[in-house]
Amino acid sequence: MIPVAEALDQLFALVGPLGAERVALRDAAGRVLAADAVATRDQPPFPAAAMDGYALRGAEVAPGARFRVVGEAPAGRRHPGAVGPGEAVRIFTGAPMPEGADRVVIQEDTAREGDTMTVTGTPGPGPHVRPAGADFSRGARLEAPRRLSAADVALIAAMNLPEVQVTRRPEVAILSTGDELVMPGEAAGEDQIVASNAFGLKALLEAEGATARLLPVARDTEASLRAGFELAAGADLILTVGGASVGDHDLVAPVAQALGMETAFYKVAMRPGKPLMAGRLGEAAMIGLPGSPVSAIVCGTVFVAPVIRKMLGLGAAPAQRARAPLARGVGANGPRQHYMRARLTEAGLDPFDSQDSALLSLLAEADALLVRPPDDGPRAAGEVMDYVPLPRP
Ligand SMILES: Nc1nc2c(c(=O)[nH]1)N[C@H]1C(S)=C(S)[C@@H](COP(=O)(O)OP(=O)(O)OC[C@H]3O[C@@H](n4cnc5c(N)ncnc54)[C@H](O)[C@@H]3O)O[C@H]1N2
Numbered sequence: 324m325i326p327v328a329e330a331l332d333q334l335f336a337l338v339g340p341l342g343a344e345r346v347a348l349r350d351a352a353g354r355v356l357a358a359d360a361v362a363t364r365d366q367p368p369f370p371a372a373a374m375d376g377y378a379l380r381g382a383e384v385a386p387g388a389r390f391r392v393v394g395e396a397p398a399g400r401r402h403p404g405a406v407g408p409g410e411a412v413r414i415f416t417g418a419p420m421p422e423g424a425d426r427v428v429i430q431e432d433t434a435r436e437g438d439t440m441t442v443t444g445t446p447g448p449g450p451h452v453r454p455a456g457a458d459f460s461r462g463a464r465l466e467a468p469r470r471l472s473a474a475d476v477a478l479i480a481a482m483n484l485p486e487v488q489v490t491r492r493p494e495v496a497i498l499s500t501g502d503e504l505v506m507p508g509e510a511a512g513e514d515q516i517v518a519s520n521a522f523g524l525k526a527l528l529e530a531e532g533a534t535a536r537l538l539p540v541a542r543d544t545e546a547s548l549r550a551g552f553e554l555a556a557g558a559d560l561i562l563t564v565g566g567a568s569v570g571d572h573d574l575v576a577p578v579a580q581a582l583g584m585e586t587a588f589y590k591v592a593m594r595p596g597k598p599l600m601a602g603r604l605g606e607a608a609m610i611g612l613p614g615s616p617v618s619a620i621v622c623g624t625v626f627v628a629p630v631i632r633k634m635l636g637l638g639a640a641p642a643q644r645a646r647a648p649l650a651r652g653v654g655a656n657g658p659r660q661h662y663m664r665a666r667l668t669e670a671g672l673d674p675f676d677s678q679d680s681a682l683l684s685l686l687a688e689a690d691a692l693l694v695r696p697p698d699d700g701p702r703a704a705g706e707v708m709d710y711v712p713l714p715r716p
């Protein structure tokens with residue numbers, strides 16, 4: 324058994340950033356920018372009115388001052404002439420400021436009669452003008468790598484870029500193994516259960532930006548597992564689920580090794596998730612996850628999601644942690660790092676009484692994995708502990 328941190332390092336060594344592809348900006352949210360986005364123009368490209376009102380020479384503004392209105396400038400069409408002394412241009416938010424004008428008096432502070440505008444209120448200092456390039460200048464960069472948010476996508480659009488260069492999505496093939504498994508909706512025999520893990524893993528990894536292929540369930544025979552690995556061809560990452568332990572029907576490691584897998588490690592000092600294995604199989608990285616439903620998702624969170632992020636070019640970093648006090652005391656931990664399923668309440672982290680790795684109903688209720696280091700002593704309520712937040716949509 325190796326420690327969690329060492330297993331993660333070895334996993335990171337198995338993968339590198341993938342290549343890039345161009346995508347339309349409308350499809351870019353959530354993708355990882357692979358090359359800097361560079362602005363092709365200033366924003367705004369001209370000094371622009373920030374309010375509806377009158378553009379004029381700021382020095383002439385005083386309560387009661389009168390101006391001759393010489394034109395109009397809606398957004399998208401500048402007033403062709405200049406604004407001379409005693410003159411004003413009716414202007415609307417976003418319109419280019421006319422030549423000669425350096426201030427907008429908002430319409431609430433004016434009265435209009437024919438071609439004459441009178442300043443009625445006491446206008447504030449203004450100037451209600453956005454200088455050219457106030458937001459960004461031509462050549463400004465949004466730097467890669469970066470997972471693109473809604474605001475990022477809007478910024479890139481404003482930079483006048485219809486496409487961006489993003490890291491291609493890692494392709495993951497998920498191979499569930501076990502004679503006892505049927506797919507959801509299939510008729511299940513008396514001694515069978517429904518294969519659930521692959522669905523949770525697909526959701527977890529696609530939320531990170533991968534695409535996941537669910538392969539048909541492999542039976543606990545060498546031939547069926549071999550056929551499963553063949554179907555995984557072309558994937559960047561092959562995930563097997565189940566058959567990782569020491570039982571007579573746990574055939575994943577022997578079959579993968581017979582197919583040429585170079586094993587990086589087998590067994591990690593963690594709970595749940597001990598019988599985790601990893602290596603390289605041809606062009607792909609391979610991770611063998613334990614079959615217990617909670618173990619599969621915890622290993623997905625602690626190991627596979629960080630591996631996907633490294634493939635996306637986001638660097639090699641463990642799952643993000645946060646800290647919170649314990650809502651109640653917990654006993655001493657054993658020799659494996661324990662990821663305890665817990666609720667995050669107002670009182671703090673409240674681990675479930677049962678930590679059985681088969682209980683998906685509790686995992687679905689959990690907000691956090693409370694991290695107990697190996698051999699951690701008993702902890703009292705109120706002690707501040709690390710946890711891995713479990714994402715909720
Ligand atoms: N003698 C020992 N027995 C076990 C050990 C051990 O060290 N010595 N380790 C235990 C631990 S820890 C785990 S975790 C499990 C994991 O074993 P496997 O990876 O070989 O998983 P399976 O035996 O195939 O299945 C375990 C459990 O999970 C169910 N399962 C499997 N696949 C799925 C799926 N896709 N969806 C839903 N449920 C699945 C399966 O029916 C079993 O109930 O081994 C312990 N045993």
Ligand code: MOO
Pocket residue numbers: 593594595596597598613615618680
């Ligand atoms: O490690 Mo197993 O994953 O305890 O259930």
